[in-house]
Amino acid sequence: MTTNSKWEPTHDLQLITLHKQELSVRGIAEQMGFSRTTVSRHGKRLGLVFDQRQRPASSTRPETPR
Numbered sequence: 001m002t003t004n005s006k007w008e009p010t011h012d013l014q015l016i017t018l019h020k021q022e023l024s025v026r027g028i029a030e031q032m033g034f035s036r037t038t039v040s041r042h043g044k045r046l047g048l049v050f051d052q053r054q055r056p057a058s059s060t061r062p063e064t065p066r
Helices: 009-020 025-032 036-045
Strands: none
């Protein structure tokens, strides 16, 4: 759920701080109240790299037998 409507310069520092805590884009977006797209875009602008392998346990699919 997004609640903020406009990215402010103070959000940059918050994004950097949460990134240093190794949160995923989704986790940061939830805490900041912005969409994942917004967080990702501003993270790239700031030179941040997000680990694409970070996934919440609930989103992993069990392997299907072959």
